[in-house]
Amino acid sequence: MKNVETGKNDEMLRQDFQLSHNRDPYFRTMEFHAHDFLELYYFLDGSVTYYIEDQVYDLCPGDLLIIPAGKMHRPVIANEHAAYERMVLWITPQYLQGIDSPAGDLQKNLQKVGEHGYCVPFRGDETVFVTALLKKLLYMQKNDTDPKFCAGAVELYLWTIFRSYGVI
DSSP: OBOTTTOSBOSOSSSSEEEEEEEESSOOOOOOBOOSSEEEEEEEESOEEEEETTEEEEOOTTEEEEEOTTOOEEEEESOTTSOEEEEEEEEOHHHHHHHSOTTOHHHHHHHTTBBTBSEEEOOTHHHHHHHHHHHHHHHHHHTTOOHHHHHHHHHHHHHHHHHHHTOO
16 A cells, blocks of 8 residues: 555565665655554654654654554654655564564563653764664665575664663
């Protein structure tokens, strides 16, 4: 199903994860919506206030939002004519379970999200690392890289988020 506002697909096309890097020269505010998968939203540029349930975030470049499945959320664009750039990783619950440890460590850490908000501010070297990792994962996704390597990159991204979020 295409999003009426953006003309882009709002549903996952893959069964595991899907990463997109979007830079829109014009973008309108979206209505509240939710997904049945995890969304990791990495903000790169623009002027955006993001709402997740009753939490409000005025985003700065390098901010990452962890949006669990089922959480209502929406971006509000302050300047609809300014460029809006972000990298968004969607992960299905089945894929997350498949790459998780037998003890379910990834899922346990994700359950802690929200206790201190949904925003992880990456700055300095962390920003460089996260951006490079996501670009590499995007390359791997486009080139149908071995799923084990992709799983390793997704898992590394999640552990980097958990470390910065303070749950490990």
